[in-house]
């Protein structure tokens with residue numbers, strides 16, 4: 001698996017993966033393109049050389065086309081976005097294609113975000129996660145995230161958001 005900075009060409013696959021991973025309101029292509037232009041936004045993708053053809057076509061009505069990778073191609077399988085917000089980091093987005101869950105992709109993406117945060121001198125990383133999203137919370141806890149608070153009924157289905165933060169270690 002390789003982690004590299006996201007490019008404009010990755011955006012259709014990234015959005016398809018967001019939708020396939022269950023993110024109900026994936027960012028639009030314009031929103032991702034905007035992120036790629038912002039100096040305070042850092043977006044990465046995880047990719048593999050796929051041994052078999054892959055087809056990403058979310059059932060959600062998306063404003064991007066479906067994505068096909070032939071066998072042997074470099075295929076995007078996940079992404080993460082880190083914001084540098086006034087000296088603190090924020091994980092704004094993280095998703096891995098469900099076919100590749102529990103294979104260390106999310107951990108590798110989060111590790112990359114932590115390295116960048118340390119390089120930027122950020123002291124903390126913040127995020128919010130759905131109360132029902134135990135998989136993501138477990139991943140975040142393994143990076144030292146602790147629950148800081150809640151936003152009741154934050155999501156459109158009435159679900160609470162859990163606010164989490166972690167200290168960035170400054171060791172090299």
Ligand SMILES: CC(C)(COP(=O)(O)OP(=O)(O)OC[C@H]1O[C@@H](n2cnc3c(N)ncnc32)[C@H](O)[C@@H]1OP(=O)(O)O)[C@@H](O)C(=O)NCCC(=O)NCCS
Pocket residue numbers: 021022023094095096097100101102103104105106107108128129130133134135136138139140142
């Ligand atoms: C959360 C998500 C990014 C994790 O990606 P992943 O590549 O499967 O994660 P990893 O394989 O790197 O898992 C790392 C650790 O996270 C925890 N974890 C991941 N998925 C889990 C699950 N379903 N249940 C419990 N713990 C889980 C485990 O501690 C795991 O370590 P282990 O496999 O050695 O036990 C992925 O499930 C996803 O895309 N979910 C939908 C989108 C989402 O929830 N994004 C976060 C929004 S805040």
